Ligand SMILES: Nc1ncnc2c1ncn2[C@@H]1O[C@H](COP(=O)(O)OP(=O)(O)OP(=O)(O)O)[C@@H](O)[C@H]1O
């Protein structure tokens with residue numbers, strides 16, 4: 001494993017780690033809704049405050065959290081630039097000219113700056129909060145939570161359990177396949193393969209000696225896993241009990257109150273303060 | 278008789294009354310204070326190597342033993358630069374000495390003329406000289422035919438070889454590993470049997486005639502006959518192909534029988550590096566490290582309990598000679 005940081009579980013014990021995974025998923029949804037309901041900077045500030053609290057009580061180093069943002073840096077810069085350049089609205093938000101610069105269809109306006117600042121903050125909050133979910137929840141807990149939340153779909157005969165199993169197996173396989181990739185890469189590098197040199201075509205070609213063995217081993221693993229499950233009489237979802245039962249605790253209540261306060265606050269700010277201030 | 282007599286160090290040869298073998302030592306491996314941490318600074322941090330200093334002479338058949346997780350693979354991956362020393366990486370900052378303390382020792386590693394602590398070292402040239410066979414090497418096979426797979430490394434290292442030269446080298450490599458060149462060259466490597474696949478993979482490493490060949494548990498997962506054949510192959514290679522062989526192994530009989538010296542690793546530290554003859558005198562210590570001892574050592578211990586002490590070099594041959602000698606004395 002070269003880089004265990006992006007979107008992967010960070011194994012420490014903390015308040016946030018111990019919140020029920022079902023609630024964490026719901027909170028993430030609530031938070032996303034709050035971000036998109038927030039239409040002024042006070043409301044965004046409130047969202048940011050909740051994020052800061054989450055990070056503070058998660059014991060995940062801030063450095064790690066920033067790394068998740070770095071992954072979308074290009075996207076952020078790109079959207080910000082597009083929004084600044086193509087917004088021709090002449091609304092005024094502060095003293096000064098409404099349009100700073102104009103050339104053909106491009107312009108820099110006050111509205112453009114405000115809009116793109118808004119967008120950037122939203123994006124960063126969104127990605128950071130989502131990565132907090134994966135930093136503080138093991139993949140197993142995550143799929144357990146998801147399965148539990150999707151239970152209602154069982155009424156329409158949707159194979160929720162199978163879906164959850166597929167997800168958890170896929171998640172489980174990621175680090176294994178990463179290790180395997182590393183091993184095969186090492187073996188081919190030892191045979192003089194140049195992995196990160198040359199132009200795009202050369203690089204893609206250099207991938208073949210890694211990809212083929214990797215695919216073969218993935219298929220073999222899948223086969224073996226299927227056999228192992230069958231030989232232990234795995235029969236799918238019916239009447240299966242859980243090793244770890246999910247239970248609500250006082251932590252869940254506190255977290256719930258915080259998120260509920262956030263959503264209420266954002267809605268109130270939206271109604272009484274209005275857009276952009 | 279052992280068809281492959283031990284290739285002792287020059288000194289040993291002289292000591293045994295044979296003419297000393299004169300060698301110019303060019304591909305010596307010298308590691309000093311080698312330390313390596315996986316995922317430093319994270320909760321996953323593992324100190325896999327801890328201040329290892331070790332010299333492997335050219336011409337040795339060098340064994341590395343140790344409990345699982347003791348850092349053997351990590352050590353051998355340093356030898357061809359798959360794991361880089363900190364000082365050979367970009368953005369390297371020299372650690373500063375704290376006040377009142379001696380300056381921290383920098384790890385260093387030299388393989389022949391290559392200084393692996395130096396960023397400017399040509400790692401590809403190094404890898405040509407230091408071949409590496411990983412555990413389960415058959416996992417690296419990928420090409421459509423055995424020929425293409427074996428030729429892969431050769432073409433990587435030497436860009437302007439003629440077709441005949443490539444063919445000659447591939448033929449030689451497949452034959453020395455014990456495959457029938459004409460029969461396998463156009464076959465898919467995935468159609469070979471397990472043992473054949475491993476041989477093909479080894480051929481794909483040795484095809485460039487590396488001066489040092491490193492093997493990480495080359496006999497893992499093979500049946501006893503397969504193991505024996507691999508060891509015979511290694512002796513063949515040591516005799517005619519690669520000057521130095523470094524082998525990681527869990528099989529103590531193998532080590533006792535074949536190696537000039539063996540290093541013992543434990544929790545990332547080097548415990549000792551001794552010829553098997555001296556190493557297996559320390560049975561107690563090895564057992565306490567969770568390691569096995571060769572059958573000959575067990576037999577010696579059992580005999581000692583019965584009051585018969587036989588001193589031997591722990592090869593099967595040496596043991597038999599020692600026992601016969603002891604018996605003769607009694608008569
Ligand atoms: N890629 C990696 N990432 C993180 N930790 C690793 C990695 N590779 C090895 N380790 C850890 O480093 C330590 C030494 O591993 P290493 O593979 O060198 O041991 P080994 O002596 O070769 O063991 P074995 O006999 O099982 O092959 C182990 O604790 C292992 O868990």
Ligand SMILES: [Mg+2]
Pocket residue numbers: 349350351493
């Ligand atoms: Mg190993």
